[in-house]
Amino acid sequence: MQYRTKQNDSLDAICWCYYDKPREVGYYVLNVLAANPDLAELGPVLPAGLTLELPDIPPPSNPTDRLWN
Template identity: 45%
Template sequence: MPRTIRSVQGDTLDRICHRVYGQTAGITEQVLEANPGIADLGPVLPSATVVALPDIATQSPSTATVQLWD
């Protein structure tokens, strides 16, 4: 069963995903699916909106090496 949180003033779903999961790529879509109708509330959620947070396995950010000179 997913846990839930309540949004605070100015929260967006992306901001909540970043705060809870540490990333948004691929996560926001899953949280949207777990919360039918939440997109209808607009980009900035009303304060105290209940958001279900499904169990999502996140990956650590990639640490690719970039060579700037030859």
């Protein structure tokens, strides 16, 4: 699926909403970053109008895959 960013969007908030409020949102953020090269260079608040690829991602096999605790 593709997602077009809105003003003040952040990747973690997008993943939290799109992937149905997962506990392990960091796992999904890492996978979306892998699907969208150079996205991390834009910083934590994404520019409006950017098109992101939100791939189908299976649930994490290891629930400790996190960006933060």
